[in-house]
Amino acid sequence: MAEKKKIAVIATGGTIAGTGPAGDAAGYRAGELPVEEVVSSVPGLGEIADLEMHTVCQVDSNDITFGAYREVKNLVEQLEADPSVDGVVITHGTDTLEETAFLLNLVLDVTKPVVITGAMRPATATSADGPANLMQAVRLAADDSARGMGVLAVFSNMVFAGRDVKKTDSMSTDAFRQNEFGLLGYVRDRTVSLIHRAYRFHTSKSRFNDVDLRDMPRVEIFYVHEESDPGLLRYMLESYDGVVIAGTGAGNYPKAVQDVIEAWDGDCMIVRASRLPEGEAIPDAVFDPKEKTIAAYDLMPHKARLLLMLGLKKGESMEEIQEDFRVY
Numbered sequence: 001m002a003e004k005k006k007i008a009v010i011a012t013g014g015t016i017a018g019t020g021p022a023g024d025a026a027g028y029r030a031g032e033l034p035v036e037e038v039v040s041s042v043p044g045l046g047e048i049a050d051l052e053m054h055t056v057c058q059v060d061s062n063d064i065t066f067g068a069y070r071e072v073k074n075l076v077e078q079l080e081a082d083p084s085v086d087g088v089v090i091t092h093g094t095d096t097l098e099e100t101a102f103l104l105n106l107v108l109d110v111t112k113p114v115v116i117t118g119a120m121r122p123a124t125a126t127s128a129d130g131p132a133n134l135m136q137a138v139r140l141a142a143d144d145s146a147r148g149m150g151v152l153a154v155f156s157n158m159v160f161a162g163r164d165v166k167k168t169d170s171m172s173t174d175a176f177r178q179n180e181f182g183l184l185g186y187v188r189d190r191t192v193s194l195i196h197r198a199y200r201f202h203t204s205k206s207r208f209n210d211v212d213l214r215d216m217p218r219v220e221i222f223y224v225h226e227e228s229d230p231g232l233l234r235y236m237l238e239s240y241d242g243v244v245i246a247g248t249g250a251g252n253y254p255k256a257v258q259d260v261i262e263a264w265d266g267d268c269m270i271v272r273a274s275r276l277p278e279g280e281a282i283p284d285a286v287f288d289p290k291e292k293t294i295a296a297y298d299l300m301p302h303k304a305r306l307l308l309m310l311g312l313k314k315g316e317s318m319e320e321i322q323e324d325f326r327v328y
């Protein structure tokens, strides 16, 4: 029989560590339970792997920060260098799990499995989903097939790529998808089946895995709708290092917004993304004839924001950042 693996569990909070009125699925406080209690609530977990526990923070994921990302990066890279550890599981709130998964996928210099998971119902709810997700995440992190796959997310038996995972449901326990990119595979009980591999660069092959996550550039998102306020966009361009436009359709906007973009000649870098969950915002001669923007392709605005921050932090030119959006 194969030797038992050792998995490090890093807690950051979220509903998986949430407590509230007995049985209820809502009205709870996220990030309350210590990781040891979350882990001990999962029957049989210790039989899958030896576990070591770490806590970076205990927050609702809406309050996650680059300070926490920096700590997670340092810790995961220490664990990568520790020959006694085989893989890492990160527990996290679901609201911003997709941002954290994408960011870590770009900045961690690792090849060991790194799996992020969470829960839609707090630990005190009837049929809490955290224990099953945690069990599946540990199972995946202990599986050799997960090595070199970048940051993976596990939710409700499904395995997703950190780059592509999206929260698509605000209530169901089946809350994550990666839309037209399907799934990477499944985990259930003792069976791990990885079927697809993410194509884009990540982790040990990412040019961002040496980025110092302190003092990050400030990037905000301008959400487009009918009669969007062009004055608000002008203010943002004057105030931030970068702005991501969450455009309609393929990254589009009203003429008044286009006029502001075309008149802009400051340092603030502009990325054109789409507010839609599927499809791409590609370079476009109709909405951006003067080539003032960087196309985000399929990345949602909140993921595009993180990639832009990393490119700006590296001091990259507009052309280099455009290339980042083609390969990451």
Ligand SMILES: NC(=O)C[C@H](N)C(=O)O
Pocket: 013, 014, 015, 016, 030, 059, 060, 061, 062, 092, 093, 094, 095, 096, 118, 119, 120, 121
């Ligand atoms: N299901 C959850 O984890 C939601 C919670 N608000 C969080 O993101 O921390």
